[in-house]
Amino acid sequence: NAGVMQNPRHLVRRRGQEARLRCSPMKGHSHVYWYRQLPEEGLKFMVYLQKENIIDESGMPKERFSAEFPKEGPSILRIQQVVRGDSAAYFCASSPELNTEAFFGQGTRLTVV
């Protein structure tokens, strides 16, 4: 059973471009979470999704950020018109059920130049 897979591992975007981050949860996991780790800061919750539903997006900026977890395929975190302040490590986690152990991916390190 492969772990949580995130790609790409590193992503460089120019200001104003779009960034698309992908997360494939562990097999059998239907709960996906996205977290952001800004430089020298702790991880902060962004969004919690189940298949085809956004359950809690209270940690996600209202503008430019969106997330989806379609019936088929990976979960996608999309950042439009990136700015330098979006540079961070974005981590995805998955769990089989609510409030059970969560497993994290290796993260995608986004650099905006």
Place this chain on the structure above:
Amino acid sequence: KQEVTQIPAALSVPEGENLVLNCSFTDSAIYNLQWFRQDPGKGLTSLLLIQSSQREQTSGRLNASLDKSSGRSTLYIAASQPGDSATYLCAVVSDFNKFYFGSGTKLNVKP
């Protein structure tokens, strides 16, 4: 709002020493608490999960305790090794599996 604090922020010890990392949280209404390890530039590795009804969990040289009423958890590492050098993160899980992370304790074990 849940606040998680980890003390100390950094710790440097000689190899072989037993050590304790501390985590405190402000809201005792948690589902569980999870300790992670993060190596530089890498992801998070789950070390131990303590359910809210449990008092402690053990895995090898690691032992984690939970006192929900006082809002505290400790991670005990026995006979530390240089390979234990990493940042250790404490996270409490509140509603909807939302993790609240501490800022971590950066551990350096000197050979």
